[in-house]
Amino acid sequence: MTSEPLSLEPSISSADAPYTLELLGLDSDVLMNAVVRGVREAQNITNFHPVTARGFVQWSETVAALRAQLSEHNWRQADPQNSPRVVSPDGQTSIMVIGGNANTAVSEDVTPGTARRRGPSTAEAVQCNGQQMLDLIFELPALRQTRKPLIWVLLYHWSKDEPVVRAELSLPAEILDGNITQWTHRIFLPPADLSDLVISRRPAGPQDDVDFRIEELP
Template structure:
């Protein structure tokens, strides 16, 4: 399969995000709306729920909102290794949703990571990305079909100390000990205003999404 050489700016600010997202067939509003739905649904979690409920609800509702909106644009969904993704109509792009750490969507000088260590599904996707990016940068004539699509991450962070949710759509290139440590491109999304939320209702417990391990039973 012949693929054009990759030309990606390492960092794209929110002011310039529209063009970068358009090249992927995406709009900023689709992504920010998905993240906002996750946050709002997580507000229904009470102290009577398990301590991990808020983070799980926020993550799963973000996944659901993203898939629902992109389904209307002929994107498709699948769950490789039980890890939920959404795939572009041309099959060259996929997106996974992950909770990010406090460095998420701050600046080009601060490298974000994941809120919690990731499992084998994320590891496999990032390793594939890293190899494919190298192939494309060095303009190798053929990239194996098994190496596409490139898997992007919708990374979000919500802190009780800020009345906003910060998010970015970024292409991971390296993962070390379960944490993404290198990104080929980061597209920063506009911050999502949460000033109408009560501070006491902002998240106070674990805010992790879920990764999966597939174990073959004897």
């Protein structure tokens, strides 16, 4: 791996995504397969489930599918503050899964946001990225061991009124009042066709996960 800077444009089209993702040790099919798995599994929710079930199942199944696929490529899972991540073999790239709003993967001219307000674990993740530089740096081996991983977000959006699910792998730069408002880099993924999806009846409710912390009582 080169120690020279890897220059990335702020927005990378789905056509150019495969090359960029390869440099990060990723594949667009793996990412979109995880997103599609989440949507399909969420269709098993019925009116007997809690109203928050569909969003939670879609998110959790996406996380599980992403981790399972990347584990075959020596990525490892981590759960800081009960916030699930998957971390690259060299420890320099981390990915968290978040549901996005309707602006997700629409256009480089439209800034996406999160579907729901995020909790402290997401805020800390964005702050960990700090003042993001415009270039991703592949550092010398001696220095790479001391750098914390850049935390990317697999941002997805699906609506029962659309025949596709959209997603992007993006690097968050700023979070305000629980909403991610700025991104340093956005890698658009090819949308996945879900026109064959049989949509189940279910109660309306939040479509995203809820940050929470589990603490042992004294």
